[in-house]
Amino acid sequence: MIKPMVNINLNNVSYTYSGRLEPAVENVTLSLDSGEITAITGLNGSGKSTLARLILGLLKPQEGQVCLDNRPVNSYTLAEVGEKIGYVLQNPNQMLFNTTVYNEVAFGLRWKGMKGEELKARCNQYLELFHLWPLRNKLPFNLSEGQKQMVAISAVLALEPSCLILDEPTKSIDTLRKKILIRVLRDIGCLGTGIIVISHDRSFVDALGGREINMVKGKITAYETRR
């Protein structure tokens, strides 16, 4: 499976929330390609999540520019951005829209017009990935927080974006699911999907490998490549 590449470019980007004096993200210049695993680390409030929202065009920088494939991110609609970049929120409850786990994974695909056997095969593939097949007929809201997180990730992955952004994915999952998640992310990373994880979970970031970007008070303080 060869996926189209996506190139994310941030040029001198700064963002300050209204009513705040200090910028949440300050003078960030960054280039990310699909096929890379990148971890953005830092303490709570260091601007990691804000950076993700800037990349997705959910926030508009006061200074600098964010480009996807050499076009400003704001010239895309959100649905078009979603084609390129999958985004999983910290709180999975805010992205569960359906009455069964199966429909949740099928949701985006159906909107794209996928039907019949193709849809079924695709959903099964991504449900299996996180061992969600036995839960396919359950109401997503009745699952445990860790299971919900897994459903949200597989629903976004099923759309096969070129790049995946995960915001604190290990917040409510236990060590067993963490292991599964690490394996899956490394696998899809090998297949060419770019992965950006925002995390302060040291053991998770270390196990994932790839590049690490550390943020302190909105600024990138260190780049580090491992393995």
Added chain:
Amino acid sequence: MKLDVRTKLVIAAILSTLAIIYQNAVVLGVVLIITIVALALLKVSLQSFFDFRKLIYLYLVLIVIQSLFIRGGEPLITIGELHLLTTESIIYGIAIILRFLILIGSGLILLSCNLSEMLLAMDRMHIPYEIVFMIQIGIRFIPVLINELSNIFDTIQLRGVDLRKVYKRKVIRVYISIFTPLIYSIWQKAEQLSILLELRGFRRYPTRTYYRTISMGVIDYIIIGLSLSLAVIFVVVISML
């Protein structure tokens, strides 16, 4: 000098009432000056007034639009039969701006009050504690819910639903999808909230104490009396002119 929150409520109420009952630009100008003096005396920062600079252009457009409809006054700029700007509409437009500024001013007085004290004042005015508490919880959680809703809108679009291109027959389906997580969130919060309230002994006894205290001093009564009588004199004088 620290005034009781109720005194500030009375002053804000008087100023906003005056702003609503008068339409004359000159009278409103006087009320605005009084408002600014009151704000200065109450030591409320006037900074917020300047945040409304950006709206000036909007007002200019409003004045032009009004000129098209208000007949009367001397036309200043005309294109054929169309009056683009008349003296009447300028005066009317200025009156609206003044009124708006006065309302912002009294809003600033309210914002300068401590929220907890305001709620306590409501309690002292014999509003049942349950209602005061509901308002409190509303103020606390409405911003949270708005934030959640905006997250939901973002993620549903990132999942491939282009809200601008949704066909008419699918609109209802999309909105059901959007409100599912929101309703779940409200339901979940309500459930957790009732457990937590139980744990903290909410309404366990018929009475409760208040950590904060508010009390009306002599100065509060004097200021309330003074403001009310000045307001009455103002209304009487204006009606005689």
Added chain:
Amino acid sequence: MKALRVENLTYSYAANEKPVLADLSFSLNQGDALGVIGLNGSGKTTLSFCLCGIIPHYLRGTMKGSVYINGKDTRTTPLHQLTLEIGIVLQDPNIQLLMPTVEDDLAFGLENQNMPPQMIGETIDRICDLTGINDLRKENPNHLSGGEKQLVALSTVLAMNPSIIIFDESLSMLDDRAAEKILAIMQKLKETNTTMVIIDHTGKSRSIYDHAFVLKEGMIVNRGSTEEIVQAYFSSEV
């Protein structure tokens, strides 16, 4: 008298469903710190609800066996009396903070108990010193960081002066620096002889436990000294 005594506790949310907790028995002396470790869905949160009386008072379901808090049976003692003995700090502090300012939040529970204002003030001063949140007193909880919110949530629980505190995954949302602050307070509480039950899947708080057990599908599968348990559990999983 044991601070906390659990005897043959079995609980299921619906009558014909598989029990979430199956025949648990354990007890704690005053001042003990117990670690409860387990995967998602092992029954940890349900256990914490049973320990503080939310079950059976608030959530319906079938509870068998009994829980005694400082000798009081949770089934026969009203919930508002239990809260004077036992407090619970949840994973998500957002829901635990209700009032417009931190100070009002600390006062809320005490006001409901009809404590005189002057005593409330003294209690707030004492708690703020203990948890180091003096500079946050006038803040709106919405404007705090996750770590600060959890500190405030813990303070609101401490304000009720319970002798037993349950931490339900209280550290899992926090970064290392914020978690360390909470850990330091746990250590202080331990020194003042507060009984603690710490539910945790990250192992961050392992230094606090006196002993621990592993919960799996509602059953205690492994109990003993902290070192053995923690070593066995975390080395097998990661």
